[in-house]
Every structure is written in C-alpha cells, then in structure tokens.
Amino acid sequence: MLPDDRGHFGPYGGRFVPEALIAALDELDAHYRKAMADPEFTGEFERMLRDYAGTPSLLYDATHLSAHVGGARILLKREDLNHTGAHKVRNVLGQALLTKRMGKGRVIAETGAGQHGVASATAAAYLDLECVVYMGEVDTKRQALNVARMKMLGATVIPVTTGSRTLKDAINEALRDWVTNVDDTHYLLGTAAGPHPFPAMVRDFVRGIGVEARAQCLALTGTLPDAVAACVGGGSNAIGIFHAFVPDADVRLYGFEAGGDGIETGKHAASITGGSHGVLHGSRSYLLQDDDGQTIESHSISAGLDYPSVGPEHAWLHDQGRARYQPVTDAEAMDAFALLCRTEGIIPAIESAHALAGALRVIPALREELGHEPTVIVNLSGRGDKDMHTAGEYFGLFDSGEVIG
Amino acid sequence: MSVSVAFEKARAEGRAALVGYLPAGFPSVAEGIAAVKAMIESGVDLVEIGLPYSDPVMDGPVIQRATEQALAGGVRTRDVLHTVEAVSGAGVPVLIMSYWNPIEKYGVDAFARDLAAAGGAGLITPDLIPDEAQEWLAASDAHKLDRIFLVSPSSTDERIAMTVAHCRGFVYATAVMGVTGARDSTSSAAPTLVSRVKAAAGSLPVGVGLGVRSGAQAAEVGAYADGVIVGSALVSALADGGLPALRTLTQDLRSGLTP
Numbered sequence: 230m231l232p233d234d235r236g237h238f239g240p241y242g243g244r245f246v247p248e249a250l251i252a253a254l255d256e257l258d259a260h261y262r263k264a265m266a267d268p269e270f271t272g273e274f275e276r277m278l279r280d281y282a283g284t285p286s287l288l289y290d291a292t293h294l295s296a297h298v299g300g301a302r303i304l305l306k307r308e309d310l311n312h313t314g315a316h317k318v319r320n321v322l323g324q325a326l327l328t329k330r331m332g333k334g335r336v337i338a339e340t341g342a343g344q345h346g347v348a349s350a351t352a353a354a355y356l357d358l359e360c361v362v363y364m365g366e367v368d369t370k371r372q373a374l375n376v377a378r379m380k381m382l383g384a385t386v387i388p389v390t391t392g393s394r395t396l397k398d399a400i401n402e403a404l405r406d407w408v409t410n411v412d413d414t415h416y417l418l419g420t421a422a423g424p425h426p427f428p429a430m431v432r433d434f435v436r437g438i439g440v441e442a443r444a445q446c447l448a449l450t451g452t453l454p455d456a457v458a459a460c461v462g463g464g465s466n467a468i469g470i471f472h473a474f475v476p477d478a479d480v481r482l483y484g485f486e487a488g489g490d491g492i493e494t495g496k497h498a499a500s501i502t503g504g505s506h507g508v509l510h511g512s513r514s515y516l517l518q519d520d521d522g523q524t525i526e527s528h529s530i531s532a533g534l535d536y537p538s539v540g541p542e543h544a545w546l547h548d549q550g551r552a553r554y555q556p557v558t559d560a561e562a563m564d565a566f567a568l569l570c571r572t573e574g575i576i577p578a579i580e581s582a583h584a585l586a587g588a589l590r591v592i593p594a595l596r597e598e599l600g601h602e603p604t605v606i607v608n609l610s611g612r613g614d615k616d617m618h619t620a621g622e623y624f625g626l627f628d629s630g631e632v633i634g
Numbered sequence: 635m636s637v638s639v640a641f642e643k644a645r646a647e648g649r650a651a652l653v654g655y656l657p658a659g660f661p662s663v664a665e666g667i668a669a670v671k672a673m674i675e676s677g678v679d680l681v682e683i684g685l686p687y688s689d690p691v692m693d694g695p696v697i698q699r700a701t702e703q704a705l706a707g708g709v710r711t712r713d714v715l716h717t718v719e720a721v722s723g724a725g726v727p728v729l730i731m732s733y734w735n736p737i738e739k740y741g742v743d744a745f746a747r748d749l750a751a752a753g754g755a756g757l758i759t760p761d762l763i764p765d766e767a768q769e770w771l772a773a774s775d776a777h778k779l780d781r782i783f784l785v786s787p788s789s790t791d792e793r794i795a796m797t798v799a800h801c802r803g804f805v806y807a808t809a810v811m812g813v814t815g816a817r818d819s820t821s822s823a824a825p826t827l828v829s830r831v832k833a834a835a836g837s838l839p840v841g842v843g844l845g846v847r848s849g850a851q852a853a854e855v856g857a858y859a860d861g862v863i864v865g866s867a868l869v870s871a872l873a874d875g876g877l878p879a880l881r882t883l884t885q886d887l888r889s890g891l892t893p
Contacts (some may be wrong), residue, residue, distance in 0.1 A: 233805040234780065235765065237857065243765075243766050244763060244766060245734055245761050245762065245763075245766060246691075246759055246761055247691070247692050247760055247784060247786070247808070248763055248783070248784045248785055248786045248789055248793070248797065249784075249786035249787075249788055249789075250788075251763060251788070251789070251793060251810060252788040252789065252790060252793075253788070276662065297859070374775065386838060391695070391698050391699075391702070392688065392689070392698075392702065395688060398689075399691050401691050405692075405812075405813045408691075408692070408811060409811055409812040409813065411811065412811075416872075432695060446733050461842075469843070506738075507735050507738060507739060508692075508735045508738055509689065509735060513760075518735070518739060520739070521710055521711045521736055521738075521739060521740070522711075522735040522738065522739030522740065523687065523688040523736070524688040524689055524735075524738035567848075587690055616808070628733075
C-alpha cells in the first residue's frame with residue numbers, strides 16, 4: 230500500500246520542508262491515521278458529506294452527449310452538484326474536521342482563482358474555525374467575486390505580493406505563515422500534493438468519488454467502465470476518482486493535463502507531459518522548471534489547473550504505466566465546454582472540460598482496441614458558473630464595449 | 635577549507651564566530667562578490683552565499699526581494715559557484731546555502747564536485763532534512779564537504795540527535811519559529827534550543843540564526859552559541875546603504891562578539 234510510512238510513492242513524494250515543520254507534519258500524520266481508524270470520525274465525516282455536501286453525487290448517463298458523439302457510452306460523475314460546486318468540498322470538510330480533532334482553532338489556505346479559498350472558508354464557517362486565505366494579488370483583482378464570497382463566509386483574504394503573485398506564491402506564503410503559527414494553525418492544503426502526509430490524506434478524503442462511481446457504474450451497467458477520465462492540475466479530483474479503480478487492471482485511467490497554447494509553445498501547465506523530475510512545495514514529483522531548477526510559470530485558461538507541479542502519486546502512476554497522462558489545449562477544452570452546454574444543458578468547470586475533451590479524443594482508438602462501444606466515466610469535477618467571465622470573453626458573448634466586472 | 639577552521643579560530647580568541655549571509659548576484663554578480671569581500675574584510679569568520687531560488691519558503695521579505703532581484707538580473711547556478719570561487723581565497727571558509735531543487739537539477743554529485751573545486755566548504759540545506767538526503771550524504775562524503783542541516787525549537791530530542799549525527803562543520807539552530815528577518819529582540823527559545831542541541835552535538839559547534847541585527851544582539855547570542863548567523867540585516871544594509879553600510883554593520887556585529 231502506497232505511500233510508505235515516510236510518504237514515498239516510489240521515488241516521489243516525501244518531505245522537502247524546513248525541519249521546523251516536521252513536528253507538525255508528524256502530529257498531523259498521527260492524528261490522520263488515528264482518525265481514519267476511528268468510527269466516530271469517519272461516521273461524522275460521512276454524515277457531513279451526505280447531509281451537508283450532498284454526496285454521493287450522481288453518476289449521470291449522458292445519453293444526449295453520447296448520441297451526439299457516437300460510439301461510446303459516456304457517464305458523468307456529477308461532482309459539480311456538490312455544495313460549493315466541486316469535488317473540493319470533500320477535502321476541506323475532512324481537513325477541517327481533523328483540525329477540530331487536533332484542537333487547533335485556525336486554518337490557513339492558498340487559493341488560485343478562489344475555489345479552494347471559498348471551499349475552505351465554507352468549511353471554516355460550518356465548523357467554527359478562523360480562516361485566513363492567501364491569494365496572489367493578481368488573482369484577487371481578477372476574481373473579485375470569489376474574494377467577496379470568502380469575506381462573506383467570514384474569512385480573511387491576504388493578497389500575496391511576492392514572486393509572480395499567483396498560486397505558487399500563495400502556497401509559499403501559506404507555508405511561511407504555517408511555520409510561524411504552527412502551534413494553533415492547520416494548513417488546509419487544497420490538492421493532493423505537498424509534503425507527507427498531505428498527498429495521502431487528501432486522496433483519502435476525496436477517494437469517495439471513485440468508490441461511489443465504481444458502485445454506481447456496476448449498478449447502472451452491470452460491469453466496470455472501460456475507462457475513467459479526469460483533469461489533472463495538482464491532481465486531487467483525478468486521484469479521487471482513480472484510486473478505487475487502480476486495482477481494476479482492465480479499467481484504463483486517463484489524466485488530462487492543461488496543455489495551454491500547446492506543449493510546443495512552452496505556455497502550458499502539463500507537468501508530467503511537459504515537465505521533469507524535481508522538488509517543489511515539499512515533495513518530489515514532476516514540475517515545470519528551467520535548466521537551473523527555477524520554477525517556470527504555468528499557463529492555462531483554467532485557473533484550477535494552472536499549477537507548475539502535480540501530486541506525487543500521479544507521477545508514480547505515470548511511471549508505472551497504470552494511468553496515462555496527456556495534454557489538452559485551451560482550445561480543445563473550450564470546444565468540449567461548449568458541447569456539454571449545448572447537448573446536456575450542463576455548464577462544466579473549464580477544468581472538467583479538459584477531462585471531457587480528452588475522453589472524446591481517446592474514445593475512437595479505445596473503441597477500435599476493445600472491439601465494442603466503450604463505457605467511459607468522466608469526472609465532472611466542478612460546475613462552470615465561476616468560469617462565465619472567461620467563457621464569455623472566449624466565445625465573444627459580451628457586447629463590445631460592455632464593461633464586465 | 636572546512637568551517638571548523640573558523641570556529642576554532644574564534645574559540646581560541648574566546649568568542650563566538652560571526653557567520654555572514656549574502657545572496658549571490660545581488661545587486662549583480664560582480665557587486666555581490668565585492669560585497670562578500672567587504673564583509674570578510676570587516677570581520678566575518680565564515681561566509682554563507684545564498685543561491686537565489688524562485689520559491690524561497692523559509693525567507694522573509696528582505697531576502698525574498700534580494701533574491702528576486704538577483705534572478706531578474708539573470709543570475710545562474712554557475713554564477714553562484716563563480717562567486718564562491720572568487721571569494722574562497724580571502725581567508726575564511728565559504729558555504730553555499732540553497733533550497734534543494736536547484737542542487738538536484740544540477741546533479742547532486744556534480745554540484746558537490748564543482749563546489750569543492752571552487753574552494754567551497756560545504757552546503758547549508760534549509761529544506762532538505764537528513765531523512766531525504768541519501769544522495770547528498772554520499773556526495774558530501776565523496777567530495778569532503780561540510781553539510782549543515784537545520785534544527786528548530788519544534789524538533790524532538792530524537793530528531794535533534796539524528797540531525798546532529800548527520801551534520802559536519804556545525805549545526806544550524808533556527809532560533810525562532812518563522813522565516814528569516816531581523817527582529818528587535820532575539821528569541822527566548824534560542825538558549826533552550828542551543829542547550830538541547832549541545833547535549834547531542836558533543837564538540838560540534840552550534841550556530842544560531844534568524845533575527846540578529848546589531849552588535850548588542852550578537853553579543854547576547856554569542857554568550858551561549860558558538861556561531862552567530864546574520865542574514866537579513868546584512869542584506870538590508872547592502873540594499874539600502876551599499877558597501878559602506880555593509881562594512882559598518884559587519885564591524886558592529888563583530889565588535890559585539892569581541893571579548
């Protein structure tokens with residue numbers, strides 16, 4: 230069972246952090262292991278997921294989309310219907326509940342476009358925790374609505390003005406806060422990356438996605454799916470839906486990374502397909518870096534995938550050949566975004582549109598290889614309301630001269 | 635030249651050693667070299683050259699800004715090694731302080747080889763713990779380099795003992811829970827931490843860092859530690875007042891340590 234007791238997935242993962250954080254990581258690891266074995270904790274977590282977050286999410290047989298595409302049965306795992314509109318609520322509720330159990334009263338979080346910040350602020354409001362969210366200054370200006378949401382929920386939002394002033398610098402600043410205030414503060418990390426135990430812990434909090442989808446698919450179709458597709462930025466929704474299927478050798482796992490303008494342009498966020506081995510934010514994985522090991526800024530139309538590294542378990546699944554990772558460009562993702570809107574009346578997050586676009590691309594070859602019409606589960610990890618500004622501009626839906634704010 | 639030379643010299647003079655940090659390439663590679671030389675002439679016993687990195691999670695605003703400026707100016711890993719080479723003949727041991735990814739990208743053994751060839755004494759690794767350091771332990775042995783790991787007030791006695799057992803040259807005690815930066819008062823946690831480390835370290839010197847900015851503070855820390863590490867205050871002095879201010883502060887720090 231991976232990771233090993235020091236957080237390694239093969240050569241990946243581990244702990245590349247200042248010694249000052251090791252005691253806190255050890256404490257977190259001990260509490261998390263005990264909590265996961267304690268029916269009182271797991272029962273309360275399940276109750277919150279069911280009664281508050283609205284899970285299990287539906288596995289929706291997307292017949293209109295499937296008919297339009299032809300040659301495949303596409304099932305959508307509707308994480309977009311969860312409270313706060315994405316799979317992320319599972320992770321934040323798990324970590325916030327663990328924070329209470331550890332007797333800490335304060336959580337800090339990083340956020341890019343604001344989704345994890347809003348989710349963290351939600352969990353903190355629900356469980357009565359103080360919440361501080363670090364957000365790149367550039368992003369606070371681009372995402373004023375999410376800043377207002379976080380404030381409405383009682384969180385403090387701190388604009389980060391160092392480095393590139395985006396997500397990776399927000400993580401750096403959160404780590405600096407944590408090392409200073411570790412006695413009373415939990416760092417509510419937003420993805421399945423970072424130092425051990427975060428990659429394993431976040432995976433365990435979101436793995437219900439795959440557990441549900443596997444059972445729902447068996448109930449609906451009588452068999453396991455031929456393939457499961459998810460988008461991969463840091464990789465939490467993907468590891469969440471993959472994990473229950475990893476032992477099912479016949480179920481193909483596809484992770485679709487943000488290809489931005491195309492891998493060949495250098496403007497992308499595809500750490501596995503376009504990056505190399507290295508260490509960032511506390512673990513060893515694949516990352517975007519220059520010849521000197523300096524982090525390169527990532528680019529994606531999707532804020533949630535715009536991160537220059539990826540969780541270590543994905544690096545391991547890639548090297549093992551258990552999951553296949555491919556880039557999907559901004560343009561491919563936006564085509565799929567439009568297609569799902571029109572065929573099913575579902576506006577997906579642009580992140581999730583990457584998963585759908587990738588699935589549509591691999592379906593023909595999969596059908597040929599299998600000799601039958603494949604059943605493919607696509608993780609619809611979030612809803613797209615938050616992306617309407619981007620989509621409106623991309624598709625030219627706003628009248629020229631109109632001020633959108 | 636091993637850093638033990640610096641600690642032995644200071645000990646013989648009945649005082650703690652002064653350890654000065656500046657990032658390479660700040661404000662430019664040539665000016666950074668001149669600044670390190672000025673620091674040596676003004677009395678530091680041991681030099682730490684910072685390798686500028688895009689994601690410096692242990693550093694406060696002063697060092698972040700300086701290393702950002704160095705990177706914006708185009709500083710490369712080879713410039714950092716060149717800086718070591720340019721100052722290593724000035725009579726005091728020279729260490730590099732670096733986050734781990736640039737070293738791993740360069741190649742751990744290749745970096746150790748080139749650092750040794752440049753006359754460097756070894757490496758301080760703020761985000762590499764001995765648990766993850768197998769490759770560096772081997773490379774530092776092969777190329778006879780000092781390796782300085784960090785301990786913190788939150789470290790357990792077991793971790794202090796384990797970390798100290800892997801250090802060579804000295805042990806770096808981070809005196810406060812937090813990032814680098816000058817503070818008005820030094821940490822009350824520091825003396826306790828130093829005595830805990832000394833209990834495990836035997837004859838290995840213990841240096842204390844994070845927060846010192848004046849001769850008076852240096853004297854306070856030097857009373858219980860073998861080395862007083864100063865970073866942000868020196869970087870601020872260089873940034874705001876150039877070489878004259880850097881010399882003045884270095885002399886003040888050193889005079890605080892002189893019995």
